[in-house]
Amino acid sequence: MEPIPFAPADAPAWVALTNPLLGRQTTPEHLLTEDERERLSLRWVVYDGERLVGVARLGSFAFIPPDFLQASILVAPDHRGKGIGSRLWETVQQALPAGVRGLSADVADTDPQSRAWAERRGFGLHVHRYTSELDLTTFDETRFTTDWDSLHAQGVRIADMVGADADTEARLVDLIAELLTHTPDLAGLPRWDAEQVRKVFHMTQDPHPEWQLLALEPGGEWLGLTVMVRYGDMAHNKFTAVLPQARGRGLTLPLKLEAIRRAQSAGLRVMRTNNHSENVPMLAVNRRLGFVPQVGKWEMHWER
Template identity: 35%
Template sequence: MVDWVRLKLDADGFDETEFVPYLDRARASGVDFTTMTELDDRLALYELNKTCSADIPERGEFFTYDEYVANRIEVPSFRADGVVLALRDGRWIGMTMTGLYPGKDTAFTEMTGVLAEERGRGLSLALKVLSIRFVRASGFRWLRTFHHPRNFSAIGMNRRLGFVDD
């Protein structure tokens, strides 16, 4: 049984100053950011999520498209404006999906991922900054996530942003 690493961030206390340069560099390199509100393409989101999820330790088989829609999109926590997308020349290269759980007074990062060939440039950090902005704008204080303990890069990125053990 996996002992997941559970993390939380106080979005109200998050100081993005250190991380805004990642947004600036991404944009300067030709990356555009948008949301599913603007690009309502469920199949493209599914394909990107599936590809990025392949590197998660012990992930197992990914959802079918119909399962994905039923379990990730057609649920009360889903918000199209909470799915931030990174595009280069119109190609979807990165994503973060944040769900809102009003009854629990928390937001939850369902997935953050970047295509392998685009990694190592701080794009995940840029996406997470935009996600944290979404959480704040939605009136939520806590952003939570969890990771497989061997997903060192995701855990490290979140800790760098200020996430602590939950």
């Protein structure tokens, strides 16, 4: 049961092993296209006879320092404690390209054993993040009329990017890149370039200008934004931000409400959002809207 390099023919067994353990719905095709899009993506597999029982991946990832790589090691629950994880970890370390300063690895916050395993290998806790979910089939916006009233009393309106010209689109991309540097997630990391923003926000591969929403002052000045993408029938509210001078005016909740309306009218069933456990204002808005926290992740870091 030694690690061997991944081949495309392993993709169906890979997703069959990892999807239930990670709560994902990735397809084998998506796995392969993901590899093509990334700057670096290396994978290994361990078989017990015909059965895939362990996997590891080493790849680039936009939300970690540029000289870090993302590492994932996963062993089938009935094959743990037999040294498979350790052998995959050795393989990952041997494959580390020069110039890589460290690794980031996610562990489910319900799995202290795996966290302890990673800590014994030199990983330390960096940040706790979790996903929250909102059921769009039962969401009732009537509770939030006072939030709309307050928005309208300020003369603020919410507009989308449908029909926007190239300059306006570039301005949105630039504002997203700017405001991302204000999030606890990317604080201290380099500003993303336009290509990175377009990729992460699906602007090229699945553009939905009707899900790129802006809060506008009566004179047209931009105050804040929210951007949503989709994965199957799930809406992902990727990013919501208000410019520093417009914070404290109650703009976030109506921006998200408008995204929820649009997700509902597109027939999407659930909305997800990811939160940094220290992002207090955003967590408060999500709680008021009725988002329910799901299993979270401990992001663990290891340095060479």
